[in-house]
Amino acid sequence: MAKIGVEGSLTDVQEALREKGHDVIELKQESDAQNCDCCVVTGLDSNVMGMQDTLTKGSVIEAHGMSADEVCQQVESRLR
Template identity: 80%
Template sequence: MAKVGVEQSLTNIQQALREKGYDVVELKQEADAKNCDCCVVTGLDSNVMGMQDTYTKGSVIDAAGMSADEVCREVENRVQ
């Protein structure tokens, strides 16, 4: 199953993804995102200064305004 990085504050999404069998990793620092197939973030830490220095091969999902079920569906669509 895919490895999904999820921001620490999104505990309900972490739990929902684990229940669906995903390997969930908490995103505590930039290096945690490197080997993830997909990352889920809140969008609160937006790129204010226009500097893009974090690299991940997977796609990034902004979970702002989304339910845990909606995020799970989005993850499923992107990691296929």
């Protein structure tokens, strides 16, 4: 399955993705996202400085306001 990077505060999302068979790593620093097929972030501190450095070629999903199941659906649809 795909390698998914997830912010540490999204433990429910991490567990749901693992249950679906994905390889989940916790994003502790920016470089952790480099080899991920997809990343899930809270969106709470996104682009505060207005910078647009890209660290991953995979999709980035902002989980703000979404349930763990909705995030899983987004991940799976973007990986197709």
